[in-house]
Amino acid sequence: MERPKFPDETIRRMPLYLRCLNRLIILGKDTLTSKELSEFLGVKPTKIRKDFSYFGDFGTRGVGYDLNNLVREIRNILNLDQEWKIAVAGISNVGCTILDHLEFNQPGFQITHAFDQDPELIGDTVRGVTVHDVTEIENQLSGEGIQLGLLAVPAIEARGVADSLVDAGVKGIINLAPIFIDLPEDVEVVQMDLSSELGRLVYHLTNS
Amino acid sequence: MERPKFPDETIRRMPLYLRCLNRLIILGKDTLTSKELSEFLGVKPTKIRKDFSYFGDFGTRGVGYDLNNLVREIRNILNLDQEWKIAVAGISNVGCTILDHLEFNQPGFQITHAFDQDPELIGDTVRGVTVHDVTEIENQLSGEGIQLGLLAVPAIEARGVADSLVDAGVKGIINLAPIFIDLPEDVEVVQMDLSSELGRLVYHLTNS
DNA sequence: TGTTGTGAACGAGTTCACAGCG
């Protein structure tokens, strides 16, 4: 960890930048300014420049940024040059569809295991991955080096399943269940909560 | 808008509080302290007290907060006493399942319309709601007073569908598609992006 | 005593204004 610490919000924007830059490269672009990028993403140019400046001078004054350099650097910062393996728990409801849908399957991520508690689903193959029973999490994952888990089970089961994932060595969990999960310090949990966002939306609509 | 402005982050936490408080009421509890709530939600007690203090003195020193008062007040602040109607676009993939799954169907929200572009789905009934073609959005929603939209279509179509929703009078959109949508000032957009969160997770795992 | 309520200090992130450079 000799690398300077980047602000958390900057890190959060990196995947956005990356996705946009990749699209532009495919379209044959090779240089762009912070102003252009700003229009694609709705992020102010100064914020973009500040973000990019954290990892050194990648732009050329008067010209803009070299797309390929930028992509290489962001992938490097986010550590996407290695393949990150993901186990999905709760494949029936959200798990699989959300993955497809959010088209996050950019290079760098790979779904290797899927679990559910519905007997109907166990044994099925979803997206090329066989669905196992949630009670099998530890057995199946042990020694596989799975670092990430996507927790998409109902709230009541979320804590138990999260514990299983952690016991199996998972170090980072995205929790889609609307419940707080208390885990050891060395496990990172990111909460994605639709009702929080709905609440915020409704508040803004009535107060402005 | 005589009500004092609450910080955005406070508003975002309100639905979390609400959900937890409702559960506790069902369990027969009628009073709780900021410290107890803190343990349920992983939010520091001082933050909770600050949040609650924005809407006046609802606690009793030495005792804690009255659960029913609190719930009533939060529902009021979030404007959940009226019914908010939601149109879901992209029912096939995420739309419906995410709704079920995230069990956001707390009182205050109601899904009234569903749209998709897949001919296979059009005409089907999902959760008691008939699925219509996305091209029908304006026809179907006009005059219905739908305020909210859940945008769960692929990124390529997201902008077009968002425009339709706005033309039909929708004022708030939750965008699950991984693309920035530029809409008129008076329309509120909340972005929920899995890959941003995955990126953040991976960064933290490798840098700590 | 126990817990709320809150001004003040602190910290993180954004924006601004402009210096630096191709």
Next chain:
DNA sequence: CGCTGTGAACTCGTTCACAACA
């Protein structure tokens, strides 16, 4: 001249320390 890069000001949110009070 145009666009990047950046210290400084500002804004927003969190935490702290402690006063207020049942």
